[in-house]
Amino acid sequence: MASINRYDNSGNGGGKHTKKQHTGSYSRANLNQSARNSSSEQGDALLSKVINASPGMVIGRNATAELLKSGRSVDKLFVRRGDREGSINVIIAEAVKRGIPVIEVDNSRLNVLSGGAHHQGVVAMAAEKDYCTVDDILDVARSRGEVPLIVIADGIEDPHNMGAVIRSAECAGAHGLIIPKRRSAGLSPAVTKSSAGAVEHIAVAKVPNLAAAVESLKKTGVWIYTAEAGGVPYYECDFTLPSAVIFGSEGEGVSRLLREKSDFIVSVPLYGKINSLNVSCAAAVILSEAARQTRTRHSM
DSSP states (O other), X not given: OOOOOTTOTTOOOSTTOOOOOOOOOOOOTTOOHHHHHHHHHHHHHHHHHHHTSOTTEEESHHHHHHHHHHTOOEEEEEEETTOOOTTHHHHHHHHHHTTOOEEEEXXXXXXXXXXXSOOTTEEEEEOSSOXXXXXXXXXXXXXXXXXXXXXXXXXXXXXXXXXXXXXXXXXXXXXXXXXXXXXXXXXXXXXXHHTTTGGGGSEEEEESOHHHHHHHHHHTTOEEEEEEXXXXXXXXXXXXXXXXXXXXXXXXXXXXXXXXXXXXEEEOOOOSSOOOOOHHHHHHHHHHHHHHHHHHHHHO
């Protein structure tokens, strides 16, 4: 297996590898029974709408404003297209200030997200847990006395795939996951469920620019692997050194810029007629090998 040292000034990674430069109602006793029934039916209808809202959504202007004031992590803010009157401007300004993506959508989309509840032109998607920083992830590795093993999710927007990737990462003992602010599933209830609870046990950082995050990791001595076809078989790669592995979306894969910034392309050899694995399956295979290598090294 090739041995690689990021700080080797010769630029030669050894073996087959070559190093490149580098989220009241009030009632009165004299109300007649029909009035009571009518009020009860209206209340049940409203409750039903709220229950049918997408999980993790905060609905309406006042509720969204309070959410933003609380400092809690927010993945996205959905606003009605063309609606720029009253308090909505204040809400949008606060979201922009905090770096929260603001997405303009049709009223019909808001109706779906809110489950038909009165949304006043705004719905916020709150994260299931707070995000951390990339430095926090590195600190997790230091606190365990281990070399970093980090997962980077590039453009994985399907919550079930994201949850499954998080599950694979946590099971492999990865120290954290990095996702972009845009073009990515956040820590929604669907992601949490698909992760089988793994999201509660792994650090997740959300960054405005993945390319910048990759450059920052490289400066700390972390080697960058991109999981794509046509690369070195995963079992021939050296994961005993500080490593970050980039996994891309089902349709587009890893972006060209991130591929260019990577030190190595790593692949899972396939022998059937289908030319690719689901991203979470590829993550499970590659990260399990990384876990095996690092633990074998520690046991020697």
